[in-house]
Amino acid sequence: MKEQLLAYLQNQTAFFSTENVSDVFTAKDIAEKFSVKRNTISHYLNQLTEEGRLVKIATRPVYFFHKQAFEIQNYPLTKNVYDSLAAVAAEKPFFDQKEDFFSSVIGSKGSLAEVIEQIKMAAFYPNGGLPFLLTGESGTGKSFLVKMFHHYCVANELLDSDAPLITINCAQYANNQELLTSNLFGHVKGAFTGAEEDRGGAFEAANGGVLFLDEVHRLNAEGQEKLFTFLDQGVIYRMGDTGRSIPLDCRLVFATTEDLKQTFLTTFLRRIPIQATLPALEERTISERKQLILQAFFDEQKRIGLPLELSPQVIEILTTSHFSGNVGELKSTIKIITAKSYTASLKREVKKIAVTVYHLPEQLLQLTEEPNELAMMQPILIDGQTQIQQLTAESEPEQQKIIQTYEQILLNYVQAGQDFSAAASPISKVIERLFENLLFDHKQEQKQRTMIFVTEHVQRMMEQIEHSFQISFNGSMVYTISYYLWLRRNVEWLPDDQDKLLLTENLLKSVKKHYSTSDRYTENLIGLVQNALDIELTSMDRIIFTLYINDMGYSKESLLPRSIIVAHGYATASSIANVANRLLNESVFQSFDMPLEVTPKQIAERVTAYIQKNDVSNGLVVLFDMGSLKEVYQYIPELTVPIVMMNNVTTSVAIAVGECIQQKISFREIPERVSDYHQNEWEIILPKLKKEKVVITTCSTGLGTAVQISNLLEKSIPDQLKIRILPYEFNHLENSEQVKQTLTSYDIVGVVGTNRPRQELAPFISLEELISGAGTEKLLSWLKEELDEEMIAYVNNQLVRNFSLDRVIQSVTILDTEKVISQMELFVGELERMLQQRIANDRKLALFVHTSCLIERLIRNEAIEHYHASDTLLQCHEKQLNEIKKAFSVIEKVYSVGIPESEVCYIYDVLFGNTDSSMDEADF
Numbered sequence: 059m060k061e062q063l064l065a066y067l068q069n070q071t072a073f074f075s076t077e078n079v080s081d082v083f084t085a086k087d088i089a090e091k092f093s094v095k096r097n098t099i100s101h102y103l104n105q106l107t108e109e110g111r112l113v114k115i116a117t118r119p120v121y122f123f124h125k126q127a128f129e130i131q132n133y134p135l136t137k138n139v140y141d142s143l144a145a146v147a148a149e150k151p152f153f154d155q156k157e158d159f160f161s162s163v164i165g166s167k168g169s170l171a172e173v174i175e176q177i178k179m180a181a182f183y184p185n186g187g188l189p190f191l192l193t194g195e196s197g198t199g200k201s202f203l204v205k206m207f208h209h210y211c212v213a214n215e216l217l218d219s220d221a222p223l224i225t226i227n228c229a230q231y232a233n234n235q236e237l238l239t240s241n242l243f244g245h246v247k248g249a250f251t252g253a254e255e256d257r258g259g260a261f262e263a264a265n266g267g268v269l270f271l272d273e274v275h276r277l278n279a280e281g282q283e284k285l286f287t288f289l290d291q292g293v294i295y296r297m298g299d300t301g302r303s304i305p306l307d308c309r310l311v312f313a314t315t316e317d318l319k320q321t322f323l324t325t326f327l328r329r330i331p332i333q334a335t336l337p338a339l340e341e342r343t344i345s346e347r348k349q350l351i352l353q354a355f356f357d358e359q360k361r362i363g364l365p366l367e368l369s370p371q372v373i374e375i376l377t378t379s380h381f382s383g384n385v386g387e388l389k390s391t392i393k394i395i396t397a398k399s400y401t402a403s404l405k406r407e408v409k410k411i412a413v414t415v416y417h418l419p420e421q422l423l424q425l426t427e428e429p430n431e432l433a434m435m436q437p438i439l440i441d442g443q444t445q446i447q448q449l450t451a452e453s454e455p456e457q458q459k460i461i462q463t464y465e466q467i468l469l470n471y472v473q474a475g476q477d478f479s480a481a482a483s484p485i486s487k488v489i490e491r492l493f494e495n496l497l498f499d500h501k502q503e504q505k506q507r508t509m510i511f512v513t514e515h516v517q518r519m520m521e522q523i524e525h526s527f528q529i530s531f532n533g534s535m536v537y538t539i540s541y542y543l544w545l546r547r548n549v550e551w552l553p554d555d556q557d558k559l560l561l562t563e564n565l566l567k568s569v570k571k572h573y574s575t576s577d578r579y580t581e582n583l584i585g586l587v588q589n590a591l592d593i594e595l596t597s598m599d600r601i602i603f604t605l606y607i608n609d610m611g612y613s614k615e616s617l618l619p620r621s622i623i624v625a626h627g628y629a630t631a632s633s634i635a636n637v638a639n640r641l642l643n644e645s646v647f648q649s650f651d652m653p654l655e656v657t658p659k660q661i662a663e664r665v666t667a668y669i670q671k672n673d674v675s676n677g678l679v680v681l682f683d684m685g686s687l688k689e690v691y692q693y694i695p696e697l698t699v700p701i702v703m704m705n706n707v708t709t710s711v712a713i714a715v716g717e718c719i720q721q722k723i724s725f726r727e728i729p730e731r732v733s734d735y736h737q738n739e740w741e742i743i744l745p746k747l748k749k750e751k752v753v754i755t756t757c758s759t760g761l762g763t764a765v766q767i768s769n770l771l772e773k774s775i776p777d778q779l780k781i782r783i784l785p786y787e788f789n790h791l792e793n794s795e796q797v798k799q800t801l802t803s804y805d806i807v808g809v810v811g812t813n814r815p816r817q818e819l820a821p822f823i824s825l826e827e828l829i830s831g832a833g834t835e836k837l838l839s840w841l842k843e844e845l846d847e848e849m850i851a852y853v854n855n856q857l858v859r860n861f862s863l864d865r866v867i868q869s870v871t872i873l874d875t876e877k878v879i880s881q882m883e884l885f886v887g888e889l890e891r892m893l894q895q896r897i898a899n900d901r902k903l904a905l906f907v908h909t910s911c912l913i914e915r916l917i918r919n920e921a922i923e924h925y926h927a928s929d930t931l932l933q934c935h936e937k938q939l940n941e942i943k944k945a946f947s948v949i950e951k952v953y954s955v956g957i958p959e960s961e962v963c964y965i966y967d968v969l970f971g972n973t974d975s976s977m978d979e980a981d982f
Contacts, residue, residue, distance in 0.1 A: 063088065064111060064124065066954045069917050071127040072873060074788045076147040082919075092735040094973050107138050114139045115146065130874075137161065159209045164349045168550050169342045170203075172213055173334040180297075180309075180332050189275070189289065189310040189329070193318060194336030194635050197386030200313040201225075202271045203336070207311065211268070213429045217309075221267035226526060228281075229273040235281050240297050243284070249298025261294050264308040275316040281362040285310075310790045325334075333533040345548060347377045355413070358396040364403075365410035365441035366396070372413055373438070379422050381896060391419065410439070433672065459975040460542070460549050464598050468558060473564050478568035479765050486609050486810040489602055496541040512591060513540040519586040523579055525645065527673040528618070528939065535610055539583075541604070549594050566597045569604050576608040582671070618719055621675035623707055624650045624661055626683055638712040662693030677725055679715060681707035700725055704732065705739040742797050752782045753840065756791055758810035764788075767810060767825065770866070774856035779844045781807065791815035808840040826903040827860040863903065873917075880912045881949050885909065888943035899967055908968050909949075916955035931963045939966060 064869050070082055082086045085103060088094040103122045107110040115121040116139060118430050129135060133150045139461070140146050160166050160174045173192075180188040182887055192200040204223075211217040231238030237248065244259035256591035260269055271277075273532030279283075289310070290295050293303040318327060327333070341348065342538045351373055359366045365689050370397070381387040387496065399417040416425065476483035517536050524530055570577045580603040584595050631649035650664050665680060679702045682690070691703065704715070711732060718728045729740035746972055753771060759762040764785035772782045792815060806820040810833075814822045821840065838850060845853065868875045886905065897905070931939060939962050946957050946965075 059092075059094070060106060062092070062954065063102055064106060065952075066091070067112065067385050068124040068127045069944040069953050069955070072131065073918065074123045074128060075871045076143045079115075079121055079143060081119070081514055084119045085122070086119065090124075098750060100329065103288070103937075110138055112138070113146070115143060116141055125839060131812070156299050159206055163203070163206060164353060165342060165346045168346055169337050170526075170729050173203070173336060176282060176332050176334045177207050177314040178210070181207065181214070181216055187216070187291075187309050188331055189312070190332035191312040191314065191318075191327075191330045192334055192336060193314055193316075195384055196338040197381075197388075198313050198338060199385050200336060201270075201272060204268070204311050204313065208268045210243070211309070217267060222264055223268045223270065225270045225272060226260050226473050227272045228276040229713060235278060236297075237439050238277070238281060239284060239649065243294050243297055246299045247298035249296075254711070256296070259289065259294075259296070260303065261306055261308065266308065266310060266972060268309045270311045270313070272313045273315075274312040275314040275321040275524055275674045279323055281325050285326070286591065288328065289623065299846065302723065308653070339381055339388060344548060345550060348373060350385060350388060351376050351392065352438070352440075354392040355396065356444065357389075358393060358442045359442075359444075361561075362396065362411070363442075364400070365439060366399075367410050367412045368438040368440065369412070369414045370437065371388045372414050372418065375415065375418060375422055389423075394419065397629075410441070412437075415848040419780065456457060459495065460545060461551050463488055463602075468561050468565070471561060476564060477765070477769070478565070478572060481565075482572070482605075486605050490603050490609065493538045493542070493606060495784070496545075507733065509540070509544050512544045513537065515590050516540040516587075517591070517843050519583060522586065525580065526671060528620075529579075529673075529675075531607070535607070538606075541593060542602075543593055546595075547591075550738070551596075551598070562601070564596050566601050569601050572602055572926070573608045577604045579607055580604040588964055618732060619679055619702075619725065620648075620672060620674050621679040621681070621715065621719060622650060622665070623681045623712060624652060624683070626654050626656065627739055630683065632708065634709050634712050637709050638716050639786065641713055642716045642720065644716075645721065646719060647712060658689040659693045662690050665690070673740035674758050677701065679704070679719065679728065681712060682714060683707050691741070694743075700727055701743045703743065704729055706737065708736070711738065751780065751807055752784045753803045753807055754791070755783060755785045755787045756813070756815065764811065768921055770860045771810065774860050777843070779841060779872055781844065783842065788813060788815065791817060791819065808837065809934055810837070824904075825866070825907065826900050828857065829863055829866055829903045829907070830899060831858070832900070871914045872915055873910065878913065879906070881913075881952055882906050882909055884948045885945055888948055889942065892941040892945055897969065903963070904968050909965070910960055912965075913949060913953055913955075915953070916957065916961075917953060921958050921961055931966055932959065935966060938970075942966060942969075 066088070067083070075082065085096055086099045089099040092099065103112060104114070107114045107122065111125060112122050113125045125135060125138065126263065135146070135149055139246075156715065160178070163174065165171070166174055172295075177190065180190040192203060194200055204225075208217070209220070209224040212219055212221060226241065228238065231241065240250070240253075240257075240259065240469070242256050242259050243261055244825070245253050247253055247330045248255050250838060288306070291303075292307070293305045295303055312330065313323065318333065339350075342350075352368075355368060357364055361732060361733075361883070376388070377394070383390070383392065395413060395417050396411075399413045402417070403411045414554075467485050470484040470488065471478075471481045474484070497874060513536065518541055519538075520531055520536055525761065558892050560798060571803065578598070580600055583603060584600060587593055600853070623631045623635045628763070629651055633652045635647040635649035638647055648668070652661060652664070661682075668674075669678065675917060681704050684705065694701075704711070714735065715728060715731045720730055725732065726742060729742065732738060733740060753775075754765045755767040764787070768785040770785045788811070791809075802871070808820050809815065809822045810825065810828065811822070812825050814824070823833040828837070835982055837857065838845070841853065842850075864875045864879060865879060882905075886897060886902060914922075942965050943957060943962050946962070946978060950956055
C-alpha cells in the first residue's frame with residue numbers, strides 16, 4: 059500500500075504548486091482515491107514522511123507531496139516537515155550558484171560591481187590566479203575587500219579552508235629596505251649582522267594562501283624590483299642565499315592610495331594585469347551610503363547590547379556629510395555618536411537609546427534640504443532581533459518592493475518555462491499588486507515637492523501621448539506611474555548575471571510581440587521620461603509599463619484622420635494652426651514651421667518622423683504653403699496609410715479642411731470639397747498593398763499547443779526572413795468568413811498543425827511530418843524565395859533539432875520526457891504484439907505525441923468524458939479496443955492511472971482513422 063501511495067504522489071507532485079495547492083495532496087482526498095480509511099492513509103503518509111520520502115506541510119488541511127519528484131522538478135529541500143507553504147517556497151534560490159561572499163558587500167551590485175568582477179577574475183584565473191592592485195583614497199575599504207577575496211577563494215575551493223592570509227604594511231619599512239627584504243623573503247644564517255639562524259619570511263608564511271602588501275607605494279624602486287622574481291617565476295630566494303630557489307604557491311595582492319604612474323615602475327605595473335580603483339564615499343550612491351551608515355550602527359548595537367532608535371535626521375545628515383577619511387571616518391564618527399548617546403542614556407536608565415541630532419559632532423550639524431519629507435519618516439529601531447538584511451531593506455521599503463517585483467516577474471517567467479502565454483497572467487498580478495500599493499497606501503507623498511514635480515511632468519507626457527495616438531488612458535495611471543517613477547529614481551537594479559539579462563530581454567521580446575500597441579505607447583513614454591526627469595529606465599521598466607497600460611486599458615477617442623500644416627517662415631504654420639484650432643474648438647492641426655531654404659527632402663523627413671511617432675492609421679492630411687507635392691512625395695517611404703496632400707494652405711483652407719474632418723467626410727471628398735472654393739493643388743496617395751507573409755500554426759483543442767508549435771518554428775526560422783509565425787484557434791480556421799478575413803490580411807505561405815483545416819488556406823504540414831522529417835522539404839519550399847543555400851542548411855538543421863520527438867513532447871507536456879518516451883515504447887511494442895502488425899512510422903509518431911498528452915490528462919483527472927465516435931467503435935471494433943486497453947496497462951501501472959473507454963476510442967482513431975485528423979479535439 060505504501061508503494062502505491064508513493065507512486066501516486068510521485069505523479070501528482072508534477073503539478074504541485076506552493077501558490078495554489080490542490081486538495082489531491084490531502085489525506086482526505088487520497089483516502090477517497092484508494093477507498094481506504096483516512097486514519098490508515100494518515101498513518102502511512104506520516105511513516106513515509108519520517109523515512110524522508112514524502113514532505114509534510116503542517117497546515118489545515120495537512121498536505122503531503124513526493125520529496126524526490128519535487129526536488130527534481132524544482133529545488134532541494136532541507137526538511138521533511140514545514141509549517142507553511144511559504145516556508146517551502148522560501149527554500150527556492152532564484153538561480154543556483156555557489157556561495158558568493160561578495161553578495162553581502164554593500165555596493166556589490168552598484169558602485170563596487172566592476173571592482174568585484176575584476177577581483178573574481180583574479181581569483182578564478184587558472185594556475186593560481188592573477189595578482190591585483192587596489193587603489194583608492196584612505197578608508198575606502200581596500201583591506202576589507204582583500205579579506206573578502208580570501209573568504210571568496212576558500213568558499214569556492216580555490217584555497218584550502220585553513221589557507222593563510224598574511225598582511226604586510228610596507229609603510230613600516232619605508233626607511234629600512236633591508237629589514238623589509240628580510241621580512242618578505244626570509245634570510246639565512248649570517249646574511250646580516252644579527253642573523254643567527256635561518257628564518258622564513260612572509261612569502262613562505264603565505265604559501266597556499268594570500269599575501270597582502272598594503273601601502274605598497276612605500277616600496278622604493280629597488281624594493282619593487284625584488285618582487286619581480288616571484289611575479290615572473292613563482293619562486294623566491296632567501297636573503298643571503300642566491301643559489302637555492304624556493305617555489306611557492308601564494309596569491310599576491312597589493313593596495314595603495316597613491317597615483318600609480320607617478321609612484322610605481324612601469325615594469326612593476328606591467329606585471330600586475332588587474333588594477334582596480336575603489337570609489338570615495340562621496341562617489342557612492344545615496345542608497346549605498348545609507349546602507350553603510352545602518353551597517354555601522356548595527357555593529358555598534360551589537361557591542362553595547364541595548365536597542366538603538368535612530369532619528370531620520372541623523373541618517374540624512376550623515377548621508378549628505380563629507381568624510382575625508384571615507385568609510386573608515388564614517389564608522390569612527392558613528393562610534394563617537396553611539397558612545398555619546400549611550401553615555402547620555404545612563405543618567406536616565408532607559409531601555410533603548412535614542413540617537414538624535416544632539417549627539418552629532420558640531421561640524422556635521424546642518425539643515426536638511428527636505429524637512430517636510432523627513433518629518434514623515436519613522437525612527438529606525440535596531441535591537442537584538444534585527445537582521446542586517448532586514449534593516450537595509452526596511453530603510454527604503456518601497457524601493458525594495460520594486461526590486462522584489464522585478465525578481466518575482468523573472469521568477470514567474472522561469473516557472474512558466476519561459477512560455478509567455480503561461481506567464482502573462484501571474485506577472486500581471488504581480489504588477490497590479492505593486493501599483494495598487496503605490497496608489498492607495500502612500501497618498502501623503504503626493505504633497506511632497508519632488509513628487510508634485512514628477513506628477514506634473516507625467517501628466518503632460520500622458521496628455522501628449524493621448525493626443526499623438528488619439529486615445530484616452532483609463533484609471534489613475536498618472537498618479538501610479540508618477541509615484542513609481544518618484545521611487546524608481548533611487549532604485550538601482552540591473553540584471554547581475556547573464557542569465558537574468560537574457561531572461562529580461564526574452565521576456566521583453568514576448569511582451570512586445572503580444573502587446574505591440576501598448577508597447578508603442580510605452581516606448582514614447584520612456585523616451586519622454588528619460589529626457590524630462592533624468593531617470594534611466596531599463597527593459598524591466600518597459601515590461602512593467604507595457605503590461606500595466608495593457609491591463610488598465612485605453613480607449614480610442616475618435617476614428618478621424620490626423621492633420622498637419624507645414625509652412626515656410628517663422629511661426630507661419632503655427633499661426634494658421636492656432637487660429638484654425640480655436641475656431642474649430644478642437645485641436646485638429648499640428649504645425650511645422652520650416653526655414654525658407656528647406657528642401658523637399660527635409661520636409662518629407664519631418665512628415666515621415668510625424669507618421670512614425672503618431673497613430674495615423676485612419677489617414678493623414680498634410681497642408682503645405684508652397685512647393686511641388688510630387689517633389690515632397692518622392693522622398694516619403696512606402697506608406698501603409700492613405701495621405702491627402704494639399705498645396706497653398708491659408709487659414710480659410712485650414713478651417714475648411716478641419717470642418718470636413720470633424721464631419722467625417724471621406725478622404726477622397728475632402729480635397730474635392732475644399733477645391734470648389736479655393737484654388738488648391740492636391741493629391742491622394744494610397745498605400746501599396748503588400749501583405750505580410752505568415753505561417754499559421756493550429757491545434758484542434760485551442761491555442762495552447764498552437765503557441766508551442768509556433769515557438770518551435772520561431773526558433774527554427776531566422777527573424778531576418780521576415781516571415782511571421784501566427785498561432786490560430788482551429789475553430790477560427792474552420793469558419794469561412796474568418797478565413798476570408800485572414801486571407802485578406804496576410805499572405806499565408808503554409809499551415810502547420812495537428813489537423814488539416816477543412817477550409818483551404820494554404821499548403822498543410824502535420825506535426826508528425828515535421829517530427830519524422832517528411833515535412834522538412836515541404837516547409838523549406840514555402841521559404842525558398844527568402845533562402846540562399848547557406849540559410850537552407852541552417853533552417854534544415856534547426857528544424858531537425860527543434861522538432862525531434864523528445865523536444866516536441868517536452869514542449870507540449872510537463873512530464874519527464876525521457877520517462878514518457880520509455881513507457882511509450884513499451885506500450886507501442888505491446889500493442890504491436892497484440893495487434894500482430896507493425897504500426898506505420900507516421901502513426902507511431904502521432905501516437906507518441908497524443909499519448910504523452912493523454913497521460914498528463916489522466917494524471918490531472920481531466921480525461922475526455924465522451925468521444926464523438928465511441929458508440930460506433932465500441933460496437934464494430936470491440937476486439938481492437940480491448941487490445942489497446944490491455945497494452946495501455948503498462949502505462950496505467952507506472953503512473954497509477956486508469957484509461958476510460960472514450961480515450962481508448964481516441965487512440966483507435968489515431969491508429970486507424972483518417973490521416974489528416976489523426977490528432978483531434980482532446981489532444982494537448
